[in-house]
Amino acid sequence: MIRVGWLAAFLGSLAFLLSAAACGGGEDEPTPSPTPSDTETAATATAEPTGTTGVPSFEELSRAVVQIVALRETADGYEELWGGSGTIIDPSGLILTNYHVVEEETETESGEVLRWDELGVALTVGTDEPPEPTYFAQVLAQDPLLDLAVIQPYADSEGNTIDPGTLDLPTIPIGDATQLVVGQGLDILGYPAIGGETITLSTGRVSGFLSQDGVDERRAWVKTDATAAPGNSGGAALDENGVLVGVPTRANTDVGGSINRVRPVNLAEDVIARARSGEFVARGQRTRPVETPQAGQVFVSGLVFARDVTPDGELVDIVDEFPAGITTLVFSFDYAGMEDGYEWVDEWYVDGVLDEELSGPRPPWDLGENGSAWATLEFDDPLPTGEYQLEISVEGELVASAVTYVGRSAVGPSIGPITFAEDVSVDDEPIGPTSDYPAGTQSLFAFFDYDSAAPVGEYRWVWVWKDPSGAQDLAYESDRYPWEGGDSGNWWVAYQGDDSLPGGDYEFELYMDDQLMQTGSFTVEGLEGEPPWPPR
16 A cells, blocks of 8 residues: 655745754764774774865855754744754855755654754854854755755845845865875864854864765765864865865764764765756755756655654654565655646566566656655565665656665675775874885785674685786785674774785785675885795
């Protein structure tokens, strides 16, 4: 059985007033610290902080960083629920931020669910002054998986509708995060908390990279040792030239805790493009699309899955994966340009095979032109375990698709790029990160970040010397070790020999439960000969 409902949008028009409140958002992802041994241990990369040396100045750059406040309407105006930061990337007021900063609802530690009625934007007027409440904003595009969103002002603080094209706001140019290297300086601008605080600069260095399940790019995250207080999520991560290379995301909830992850700005290209096109209305958003689709155009996006939905269309527990044995599955999407009477269908592919029982056709569309729709699939028997791909078509044209999983995870462990170093500190930090070892090297160290590794039973690694003649590669293989690193964190392994290693090209291979998970390459300068390793 399928039930379909929808959420209408409405526009608020009251001014917002700033008052003291706790900052919301952020992910709680503690990094495990396994006990070190002679051959492997957990590690957290750090470096000495550095400041940006390029032009423009931080005073100028700060004008393009804003404070975003989630507001709830009360009899006396608005009260603040949580806050974050954002970066203006277009003079018309396109603001790049974290999805969790503008997500419609959040749950407190006590279990209370908070929902905002409006998003307030406060502009930076000076680095020694509190931000100035200036606009109400609407969400133009969002990507929960990447934790990214783009918002734009639609009214001033008195509720008067504005034309964003006339704003001419200061901006920060978008850079290229793929060029970042370990040890490179990184600066973070953002607001540490709501309620009168001034903008804050945090400096640090790139300390590594992380992958992420469901994200194709290997550099799904940039790790940094820059620290800041809550509220900086969604702000600006800048390289030495003062260009935007990422969106900082606070990965723990301790006041004064570390912003140890930055989403590379390159991964925001799609959400920014959708915001510019006006093709997206955020789920549950109370405002309208900024651009009306042309006749015959249909936009469907924001396709997400949940375990349940309230009678008024609020999704309960949005997830990427469902446990085995479920009999109810909810999906929701945002739409624009629809017309009553349109034929639409949701087709479901389970492990790549069309499931006709799950799939439509459905009754002709009758939910209006713009809004947010949800649908509930209910069955007497549990849904089979597998990968579920949903494709939504309107008038015979595919307009949206998404994948979820029932009874299993999307992928296995995720291992970040290998970072080689000359040594390791007493704090398990890499010393002398390099991919070119000097002549006389006797020790090799390989560091990596990992995620979703809790199910791993054993791991091992292999050092490979590449024979320049191509005749016979030689390899040193480690013993098998029980995995004790937990679900996510940092780890390093090493090779330490009595003699200097000969010059040449080397490779490193990391295996978990006998599956090759990551590789890396490096060179050793100098000596001729072969290492004392057996043939590969």
